[in-house]
Amino acid sequence: MGLNTFGHLFRVTTFGESHGPAIGCVVDGCPPGIAIAPEDFAHDLARRATGRTRHTSARHEADAIEILSGVYEGRTTGTPIALLVRNTDARSKDYDRIAQQFRPGHADYTYWQKFGTRDPRGGGRSSARETTMRVAAAVIAKKWLAERYGVRVRGHLAQIGDVLPRAHDWRNPDWSAVEANPFFWPDAAQVPELETFMDALRKSGDSVGARVAVLADGVPPGWGEPVYGKLDAELAAAMMSINAVKGVEIGDGFASVAAKGSEHRDAMTPNGFESNHAGGILGGISSGQQVVCSVAFKPTSSLRLPVDGIDVEGHAVEIVTTGRHDPCVGIRATPICEAMLALVLMDHALRHRAQCGDVGDVAPRIPA
Amino acid sequence: MGLNTFGHLFRVTTFGESHGPAIGCVVDGCPPGIAIAPEDFAHDLARRATGRTRHTSARHEADAIEILSGVYEGRTTGTPIALLVRNTDARSKDYDRIAQQFRPGHADYTYWQKFGTRDPRGGGRSSARETTMRVAAAVIAKKWLAERYGVRVRGHLAQIGDVLPRAHDWRNPDWSAVEANPFFWPDAAQVPELETFMDALRKSGDSVGARVAVLADGVPPGWGEPVYGKLDAELAAAMMSINAVKGVEIGDGFASVAAKGSEHRDAMTPNGFESNHAGGILGGISSGQQVVCSVAFKPTSSLRLPVDGIDVEGHAVEIVTTGRHDPCVGIRATPICEAMLALVLMDHALRHRAQCGDVGDVAPRIPA
Amino acid sequence: MGLNTFGHLFRVTTFGESHGPAIGCVVDGCPPGIAIAPEDFAHDLARRATGRTRHTSARHEADAIEILSGVYEGRTTGTPIALLVRNTDARSKDYDRIAQQFRPGHADYTYWQKFGTRDPRGGGRSSARETTMRVAAAVIAKKWLAERYGVRVRGHLAQIGDVLPRAHDWRNPDWSAVEANPFFWPDAAQVPELETFMDALRKSGDSVGARVAVLADGVPPGWGEPVYGKLDAELAAAMMSINAVKGVEIGDGFASVAAKGSEHRDAMTPNGFESNHAGGILGGISSGQQVVCSVAFKPTSSLRLPVDGIDVEGHAVEIVTTGRHDPCVGIRATPICEAMLALVLMDHALRHRAQCGDVGDVAPRIPA
Amino acid sequence: MGLNTFGHLFRVTTFGESHGPAIGCVVDGCPPGIAIAPEDFAHDLARRATGRTRHTSARHEADAIEILSGVYEGRTTGTPIALLVRNTDARSKDYDRIAQQFRPGHADYTYWQKFGTRDPRGGGRSSARETTMRVAAAVIAKKWLAERYGVRVRGHLAQIGDVLPRAHDWRNPDWSAVEANPFFWPDAAQVPELETFMDALRKSGDSVGARVAVLADGVPPGWGEPVYGKLDAELAAAMMSINAVKGVEIGDGFASVAAKGSEHRDAMTPNGFESNHAGGILGGISSGQQVVCSVAFKPTSSLRLPVDGIDVEGHAVEIVTTGRHDPCVGIRATPICEAMLALVLMDHALRHRAQCGDVGDVAPRIPA
Structure with a gap:
């Protein structure tokens, strides 16, 4: 845990810079016997990838996964699974000037303060390119969870800027709609409006934030740990570790503040729970209900609109970002x-x- | 990390049930040479304690800390510091009936599902009594952070139910007001109104949620780690590990969703940052600005208003909680x-x- | 792991100084449902204790275990089990002079160098008194391993100074003999000779080393992990973490150096292995054979024979240890x-x- | 720690099978600013490599390190350093028959018991090929330790089969001799004799064990931790995690068993220690003296001499290993x-x- 490793027993260690030769991960502690092939990764990596529509960054990476270890005759062996993706569309020249400047809203300044150095090419390690390997590692997890326990993990965009889905139960969306548009938007009828919104946004050179809802069905009761290893505590860390995340909610989240206890507590009957304000977790342990999590993404800071900044020598500079960026990072954040x-x-x-x-x-x- | 231990290098392991003989903690990895005496714990433990005003649970614990190890001639030695508090006001008979029932909104059901057993007395391990030892361990941390780096950690209540402070900059409150009322409320003039609100709430038998703001000044730039050990990721886990928490925000939090990038990114000049929407953390690493965190607490589920529940054999029962409880757990949550x-x-x-x-x-x- | 915690999932954190108010431990991650009572600890703690015969230190501690948490109605609940033992026979005045001196062969000097301070009373944290809590925690482990898998863990003294058992298969000793004498010696006929040896040693004011053999029967095949979590690697760390240990062997150990591969490799037949040079572990994973481990203890450095030393200001002093000590620490090391x-x-x-x-x-x- | 990761803060995670596409490692937690280039790895990798002399396995790997991440403009950045080596001389057909059999003395049987599967090609993950990446990762550590603290880590072969160096202080060998022969042997005059010994051994089809001595000079006092994170405890685990190791000693090791305390304890004077029986570690913490460690390697089990074994269906088979192997794995184990x-x-x-x-x-x- 910590540094570049996620998980206690199913441990994912990622590596690689945005514009370095490659990114990759090592998945350690994986149960043996899971059928895994390079093509299993394609679907989720494509959902996360840039360059598929005009609404995300123009960078186009093939994201071809090479399995370097831990799989024999198509099945996991229990030894570490190393996955590698070569970076192919890294245009580091876009960043030459940026190397001497700290982009506001980015990790440039804080990496410099921490390490006394940084790899400025495409944001280096702080780029969201790192999340490619989270998605890849999770393909294995999703598969095992589904096959062994019937767990299903799905997400959708629940808000973009100030746009909300119209008719929509955000915990029970129209999943076929979600997968049919580039915004993971649960309201099919609203997609043209969203495209207009995004086109205007891109044209303005500005960006907006987003809220992603992510849900797990079929989680058996009993997962999680008391106190510091609470399921919701680790979910909060997991989500907050994603680039640009500024808030995490479980179940009703911040709406719980103004709620009454007599409404909020989820009554139980011999047929099960009567509601799910808790979001499927009580005392840090899963209740058997749907696990409900909501995540706030800030708007991208990389804009072609100029902003006050400083360079590495502390002098004032005007900063304009000309590289390829997403006008709303939250869109690709769903997977x-x-x-x-x-x-x-x-x-x-x-x-x-x-x-x-x-x-x-x-x-x-x-x-x- | 995980289970009942918090922290990688400054590791706090807590133990004890609400109505067991004692609660305690072991603080391992502490730097040597910190002056610590039993009386250093009194202030913060009293701020957290129940039974001091009519607005919190009537349980009255002395919370007298015994230092069992790790301190020699008044200073930490670098070996594990064990702190012990005997439970003295545990009225377990209040819970006899509850032992056979699962209280809605509590961890009763999920502990039972996980472990096949549970200690029902006062909620056992899932009781907020455990947080006594977090506050105790943090007394040592606060002291060292203040002495060595000038870091100051403070919190206040930012919302209770639907009541908000009136004139109030929540990131720069009137700290003398905060410490002068039992609600950690930053607006002194509003305290009588809050007392009326709480009296009515208590009388109704119901409860409300709360939002706590917690701020750190003086944090040097460079603390935190890229990717999974991000400062904000671990803050999110830390807060979400507290009983009854349902949401965590850093900086602008969920307000970032509807923000524009051109407003949200914090411009820099040779004199420092021009704003702090980020909440003092960029790319998971502290920026040298104030660290800003906001935490949502759900309303207590333990009410004397009856609710549908089931017993350990799965039969329907009506559940009424007669033990001593807080009408708003968020109040004591500030420390x-x-x-x-x-x-x-x-x-x-x-x-x-x-x-x-x-x-x-x-x-x-x-x-x- | 590390610092004062042992284990990844069954985690034992110990605390306490030799002459402080108490020693104790927290056992976290324990499976629920194990029957445990304070009296279960008595047998193994008595086997480890000093003051039972003239051949060990004269310090006499009751070692009465108080269970502070994690056990409800006589069974573990899955929450942390805290065990506490008050120190009662701590004569710190014995150590007044030693506080200003570094005893050769002890941790006095290195603790001082590391921490800039130390608790000199009875060796503080570096005293073997800490091992009381290892023995206590292991009582729970032994019980579960025996009940669930039929695993049996036993040890005996295999050498003391230059004295070896006479007729004796050290991997299959006469266990009834082992438990019938204060030396855990497997050769009953030799005990009078050993007593004479020890009496002479004590009289001389000197000390000797010892070799302890520790064996586990019934371990199922498959426990352990490839590479860094090898069962033998963690056994080596576990043994070397005991005070005064200077060497660890698995199976044939150092005798393997001069062996031929054609003799050493353990042939297999459909009826099982033909030998056990490996000591029950292959590639870091248990083979289903007896797990065989041998541990070297150095002679105690605390002697009433004077030795050259320095004081905390770096001046030469003659050091004589007058406190109560074991002439052979290896004896009590078996449990x-x-x-x-x-x-x-x-x-x-x-x-x-x-x-x-x-x-x-x-x-x-x-x-x- | 555990599984395939070594280290708490300087964490090395290795991956890869002997005959898979590649082996590699991720070094996380590395201090920033260390100058590292691909050619820095060549010297130690060549020392460890097979195929350089007739006395080691004939497999010849180029072991060309590719740095995939964590280094920018020739210096470490503080982000994870991924190192990759492609396997080029993997002759998996050598192992076709072995896939259905459990080679005695190998991990074949125990991996099968643990995971229900295994990668049989060249021993898969249990092959000593994995150690390539330990050596690579340690190049970075050696460099930083030398530059920052003046620490020097060196090893040599101290015994091979029953052959011992003649005139030889094993803690202060002739280092120029050690590096001038393929056996890391400290006695130059004895090398022709060793060559004859090894030629005869290879011809006989058998193998022998070895003892490696490894020494660190310049370690400052104060490194290590009390109790479970003792420097010697972690050294023991580190050494025992190497393939074929059966014993580890610190300082005098097993010779301490027959020693007297009056001889063994290392007296101190204002000019320093008078001896180093302890091996540079007291109470788990470095004393500032030379750190002394001795490691026992068993003889290789892979022989062309037939041995009784069983196949995966439990039937008796005669096993002959025809792949390329070292007659004494201890030789290459020095680095x-x-x-x-x-x-x-x-x-x-x-x-x-x-x-x-x-x-x-x-x-x-x-x-x-």
């Missing part, structure tokens, strides 16, 4: 949030069976 | 949020000097 | 080595079922 | 032991400055 939710669940599935045996071994049979 | 912020900063101070040397050793001198 | 073996196996049992499911779930049925 | 010693020291250097500040910050000035 990344899904990935982090899957990684957290995977890790907790393993942690639970370590301490308590597998689902069903220890827990009494109570209606979920 | 707990401060504690978690201090623990995260302390851990990152040590992690930073491990990799990069101490503040000032590696980083170039740039206006902060 | 400590057992404890560490049990803790390593327990941790790996949980780690194995995390990644691969429980024993028998994944592994094919091959003759063990 | 691997050096690597593990360097990695442990590097990790502890960072851990020490995290808790106590950098060397000299906290510790009093006492003659070392």
Whole structure:
């Protein structure tokens, strides 16, 4: 945990800079016997990738995964799985000037303060390109969770700037609509309006934030740990570790502040829970209900609109970003949030069976 | 990390059940030479304690800290510091009936599903009584952070139910007001109104949520880690690990969703940053600005108003909670949020000097 | 792991100084449902304790375990188990002079160099008194390993100074003899000779080293991890973490250096292995054979024979240790080595079922 | 720690199978600013490599390191350093038959029992090929330790089979001799004899064990941690994690068993220690003396001499290993032991400055 490793037992270590030769990850602690092939990664990587529509950055990476280890005859062996993607469309010359300046809203200044150095090419390690490997690692997790426990992890865009879906239960969206447009937007009828909104935004040179909803169905009760390893605590860290995230909610989130306890607590009957204000987690442990998480993304700071900044010698400069960027980073963040939710669940599935045996071994049979 | 331990290098392991013989913690990895005496804990423990006003639970614990180890001649030695508090006002008979029932909104059901058993007395391990030891451990962290780096960690209540402070800059409150009322409320003139609000709430048998703001001034630039050990990611986990928390924001938080990039990015001049929408953290690393965190607490689920529930055999029961409880857990949460912020900063101070040397050793001198 | 915590999933954190108010531990990650009572600890703690015979230090501690948390109605709940022992026979005045001096062969000098301070009373944290809590924690591990998997962990003294057992298969000793004498010596007939040896040693004011053999029967195949989490690697760390240990061997150990591969490799037949030079571990993973470990203890450095030393100001002093000490620390180390073996196996049992499911779930049925 | 990661703060995660497409590692937590180029790895990798003399396996790998990340303009940036080596001389057909059999003395059977599967090509993950990446990662550690603290880590072969160096102080060998022969042998005059010995051994089809001595000079006092993070405990784990290791000693090791305390304890004078039986570590913390470690390697089990074994269905088979193997794995192990010693020291250097500040910050000035 910490540094560049995520997870206690299902451990994902990522590496690579945005414009370096390659990015990659090592997935350690993976159960043996999972069928995995390079083509399994294509779907989610394409969902995350830039350059597929005019609404995301123009950078186009093939994102071809090479499996370097840990898979034999098409199945995981229990040894570390290394995945590698070569960077092919890195235009570092775009960043020559930026190397001497600190872009406001970026990690340029803080990396410099921490390390006394930084790789300025495309943001180096602080680029969202790193999230490619989170999505790749989560493909393995999603597969195992689905096959073994029937867990399904899905996300959608719940707000973009000040635009909200119209008719829409955000915890039970029209999933076919979500996957049919480049915005992961749950309201199909609204897509043309969104395209107009995004076109105007791109033209203005500005950017907006977004809210992503990510949901897990089929999570068995009992995953999570008391106190510091709470399922929701680790979800919060997982989401907040994604570039540009500024807020995380579980269940009703900040709406709980103004709620009454008599409304908020989720009554139980022999047929199950009557509501899910808690978002599927009680005392840090899954309740068997849908796990509900909502994530706030700030607007991209990389704009062609000029801004006051300083250079590495502390002098005032006007900064204009000319590289390729997303006018709304939240759009592509949907599969990344899904990935982090899957990684957290995977890790907790393993942690639970370590301490308590597998689902069903220890827990009494109570209606979920 | 995980389970009942918080922190990578400054590691706090807590133990104890609400109505067991004692609660305690072990603080490991602490720098040597910090002056610590039992009386140093009194102030913050009293701020967190119940039974001091009619607005919190009537349980009255002395919370007398015994230092069992790790301190010699009044100073830390670098070996583990064990702190112990005996439970004295545990009325477990209040919970006899509850032992056979799952209280909605509590961890009763999920602990049972996970472990096949639970200690029902006062909520056992899932009780907020555990947070006593977080506050105690953070007393050491606060002291070292203040003495060595001039860091100051403070919090206040920013919303209770639907009541907001009137004239009030929540990032720069009137701290003397905050400490002068039992609500940690930054607007002194509003306190009588709040007392009326709380009295009515208590009388109704219901509860409300709250929002706590927690701020750190004086944090040097460079603390935090890229990617999974981001300062904000670990803050999110720290806050979400507190009982009843449902949301965490850094800086502008969810307000970033509707913001434009041209407004949100914090411009820099040779004299420093022009704003702090980011909340003092860029790319997971502190920028030298105020660290700003906002935390949502749900309303207590323990009410004397009846609710549908089930018992351990899955039968329908009506549940009424007669134990002593807070009508708004968020009130006492202010020192707990401060504690978690201090623990995260302390851990990152040590992690930073491990990799990069101490503040000032590696980083170039740039206006902060 | 590291600092004062042992184990990844079954985590034991110990605290306390030799002459401080108490020692204790927190056992986190323990499976729920294990029957544990204070009296379960008595047997192994008595085996480890001083003051029971004239051959060990005269310090007499009751070692009465108080269970502070994690056990409800006689069974573990899955929450942290805190165990506490008050120190009662701490004669710190014995150490007044030593506080200003560095005892050769002790940690006095190195703690001072590391921390700039130390608790000199009875060696503070570096005293073997800390091992009381290892033995206590391992009582829980031994119980679960025995009940769930039929694992049996036992040890004996295999050499003391230059005295070796006479007729004796050290991997298959006469266990009834081992437990019938204060030396854990496997050759009953030799005990009077040993007593004479020890009496003469004590009289001379000198000390000797010892070799402890520790064995686990019934370990299922498959526990351990490739590469850095190898079962033998963690056993080596576990043993070397015990005070005064200078060497660890698995299976044939250093005798393997002069062996031929054609003799050393353990042939297999459909009825199982033909020998066990490897000591029950291949490639870091248990083979289903007896796990065999041998541990070298140095002679105690605390002697009433004077030795050259320095004081805290760097001046030459003659050092004489007058406190109560063991003439052979290796004797009491037998239950400590057992404890560490049990803790390593327990941790790996949980780690194995995390990644691969429980024993028998994944592994094919091959003759063990 | 554990699984395929070594180190707490300077973390090395290795991946790759012997005959898979590549092996590699990710070095995380590395201090920024260290000058590193691909050619820096060549010297130590060549020392470890097979195929350079007739006395090691005939497999010839170029071991060309590609730096994939974490280095910018020739210096480390503080982000993860990924190193990759493509496997080029993997002759997997040599192993076709072995895929259905468990080679005695190998990890074939235990991997199968653990994971229910294994990659049989060249031993897969259990091959010593993995150690290439330990040596590579340690090149970075050695460089920083030397530049910053003047630490020097070196090893040599101290015994091969029953052959011992003649005139030879094993803690202070003739280092120029060590590097001038393919055996890392400290006695130049004895090399022809060793060559004859090895030629005869190879011809016989058998193998022998070896003992490697590994020494660190210039380690400052104060590195290491009390109790479970002891410097010697982690050294023991580090060495035991190397393929074929069966024993580890610190300082006098097993010779301490028969020693008297009056001889073994290392007296101190104002000019320093009078001896170093302890091997440079007291109470788990470095004393400023030479760190002394001795490691036992078993003889290779892969022989062309037939042995009884079983196949994956449990039937008896006669096993003959025809692949390319070392008649004495201990020979090439010298740089691997050096690597593990360097990695442990590097990790502890960072851990020490995290808790106590950098060397000299906290510790009093006492003659070392």
